[in-house]
Amino acid sequence: MLNWFLLILVIVLAGLNVFLIYRYTTILKELKINKSRTEEEKQKLSEVAISCKNEVELIFKEKKLLEEEKKKGEEKNRKTWQMSEAIYKEKALIASENEKLLKEKEKLESEKKKFEEKNKKLWSQSIAIFKEKDKIEILKKEIEEKHHNVTESIRYAKRIQKAILPTDEFLKQTLPNAFVLYRPKDIVSGDFYWIAETENTILIAAADCTGHGVPGAFMSTLCIEKLNEAVTNSDDVSVILQSVNNQIKKVLHQSSKADSTHDGMDVALVSLNFNVQRFLLENQPSTANCQIEYAGANRPLWLIRKGQTEIEEIKATKVAIGGFTEDEQIFTKHKIELKKGDTIYIFSDGFADQFNSDDKKLMTRMFKEIVLSIQDKSMDEQKVYLNSFIENWKGNIEQTDDILVIGIRIY
Amino acid sequence: MAENSYTVEQSTNTPLINFDAQSGIFELKGKSIPENPVQYYIPLFNWLDNYIQNPFPQTILNIQLDYFNTSSAKCIVDLFKKLEQISKNGKGETTINWLYNEQDEDMLEAGEDYKSIIKIPFNLVTFIK
Numbered sequence: 001m002l003n004w005f006l007l008i009l010v011i012v013l014a015g016l017n018v019f020l021i022y023r024y025t026t027i028l029k030e031l032k033i034n035k036s037r038t039e040e041e042k043q044k045l046s047e048v049a050i051s052c053k054n055e056v057e058l059i060f061k062e063k064k065l066l067e068e069e070k071k072k073g074e075e076k077n078r079k080t081w082q083m084s085e086a087i088y089k090e091k092a093l094i095a096s097e098n099e100k101l102l103k104e105k106e107k108l109e110s111e112k113k114k115f116e117e118k119n120k121k122l123w124s125q126s127i128a129i130f131k132e133k134d135k136i137e138i139l140k141k142e143i144e145e146k147h148h149n150v151t152e153s154i155r156y157a158k159r160i161q162k163a164i165l166p167t168d169e170f171l172k173q174t175l176p177n178a179f180v181l182y183r184p185k186d187i188v189s190g191d192f193y194w195i196a197e198t199e200n201t202i203l204i205a206a207a208d209c210t211g212h213g214v215p216g217a218f219m220s221t222l223c224i225e226k227l228n229e230a231v232t233n234s235d236d237v238s239v240i241l242q243s244v245n246n247q248i249k250k251v252l253h254q255s256s257k258a259d260s261t262h263d264g265m266d267v268a269l270v271s272l273n274f275n276v277q278r279f280l281l282e283n284q285p286s287t288a289n290c291q292i293e294y295a296g297a298n299r300p301l302w303l304i305r306k307g308q309t310e311i312e313e314i315k316a317t318k319v320a321i322g323g324f325t326e327d328e329q330i331f332t333k334h335k336i337e338l339k340k341g342d343t344i345y346i347f348s349d350g351f352a353d354q355f356n357s358d359d360k361k362l363m364t365r366m367f368k369e370i371v372l373s374i375q376d377k378s379m380d381e382q383k384v385y386l387n388s389f390i391e392n393w394k395g396n397i398e399q400t401d402d403i404l405v406i407g408i409r410i411y
Numbered sequence: 412m413a414e415n416s417y418t419v420e421q422s423t424n425t426p427l428i429n430f431d432a433q434s435g436i437f438e439l440k441g442k443s444i445p446e447n448p449v450q451y452y453i454p455l456f457n458w459l460d461n462y463i464q465n466p467f468p469q470t471i472l473n474i475q476l477d478y479f480n481t482s483s484a485k486c487i488v489d490l491f492k493k494l495e496q497i498s499k500n501g502k503g504e505t506t507i508n509w510l511y512n513e514q515d516e517d518m519l520e521a522g523e524d525y526k527s528i529i530k531i532p533f534n535l536v537t538f539i540k
Contacts, residue, residue, distance in 0.1 A: 208481070210481040211481070213446075262485040266481070323485070324485075349517070352517060353517075359477075361477055361478055361515065363514055363516070365515075365516060
């Protein structure tokens with residue numbers, strides 16, 4: 001039995017062994033196949049892996065590119081956004097600016113309208129002005145013509161006045177050592193000088209009629225005529241003035257009535273009574289004394305004795321000739337003895353009353369000083385001096401009044 | 412009833428006139444050389460004619476002239492005569508102050524002449540210019 005058992009066992013075992021070997025071989029074979037398959041697969045896989053890797057790399061690259069692209073896109077977007085924002089703002093600004101401009105335009109247009117209206121008005125006004133100007137031009141011409149005519153008429157009157165006044169020759173012949181400074185304010189004058197020679201005397205008057213210019217000249221003509229008349233009756237200065245006063249009042253119908261004019265004249269009248277010797281010596285300078293007589297209506301006489309440094313003033317009777325003066329008014333007569341070299345002055349108030357450009361009046365006090373300061377000069381030189389002095393004093397302002405100064409030096 | 416005051420500005424040829432009826436103080440100052448003085452002073456005299464009817468108890472005229480022409484001289488007398496009228500009518504007192512430049516003997520003399528013919532208080536007042 002055991003053997004059998006053993007034999008069976010060995011047989012079983014041998015069978016098992018064979019099976020196992022077979023199995024092993026097949027498994028090995030399978031394993032081999034598997035291995036090679038695996039290897040193949042492995043290779044395949046590694047190939048796949050490589051390709052995958054490549055692909056991944058590619059993908060990464062692509063991704064990177066895409067990301068960059070995206071970044072760029074975003075940047076662009078941002079910029080675009082910013083730009084559009086700026087544009088928007090700009091647009092808003094432009095819009096508001098536009099609005100402003102529009103308003104401005106409206107304003108300008110309304111202003112333009114106003115201007116146009118104004119222009120229209122101005123134009124019509126300027127047309128009116130042009131018309132007016134034409135009228136004024138015509139009027140101006142008329143006035144100029146009238147002024148010219150009046151001036152010419154006054155100039156003609158001046159010739160008459162000049163003809164009435166003593167001629168220079170007569171003056172020189174009658175009073176060789178004297179001067180007359182005569183400066184009318186206007187063309188004709190209310191101041192006048194008058195000289196008359198009688199048998200025994202030479203009469204000289206310095207007169208200042210009320211007013212200047214034309215009314216002054218009217219008065220002066222009348223007064224000269226009345227002086228001429230009076231001197232035919234008397235060569236007494238007091239009598240002459242009394243007569244002239246009376247006559248003028250008569251001619252101008254001057255009474256005490258309120259509506260009568262007060263026109264007349266202020267005057268200083270002097271008569272020179274040279275002694276007989278002078279006439280015997282045929283107008284040769286005399287060494288003898290000279291007696292003068294003076295009477296005045298509101299105008300004094302100044303006397304400077306040779307070598308003296310002050311003025312003796314002989315005061316006038318304080319009334320005018322004509323006007324409200326009594327008909328029989330007496331004008332006080334003064335007799336004065338003069339010596340050779342003594343000088344007398346009669347004058348209107350024009351010199352002392354002249355204003356300068358500072359509105360300062362020259363005044364009698366300064367006039368006296370001036371006259372005293374020129375005593376070393378000849379009478380001709382004195383005239384030149386006084387004339388240029390008053391010219392300088394006056395400067396470029398208007399002459400205040402007619403000016404008349406007469407100086408006579410005894411020789 | 413007179414207007415309260417009569418005023419005229421000073422010009423080259425005409426004086427400042429300022430007559431105030433409320434205070435009775437009258438001022439006349441400057442030069443009086445209008446071409447036609449008689450015409451020039453008519454409005455003033457018309458005003459004065461009214462004032463004289465109903466004057467301030469004390470009227471004072473301060474007159475300060477540098478220069479006046481002979482025609483104005485007569486108008487100045489007329490002015491003084493009108494003021495004299497107030498005293499004559501017993502309607503008030505009147506005083507004239509004649510102001511003259513200390514150096515100006517012509518204006519002093521003119522003042523003295525007026526003083527001698529006017530019958531109301533007339534003061535000669537000197538000033539230094």
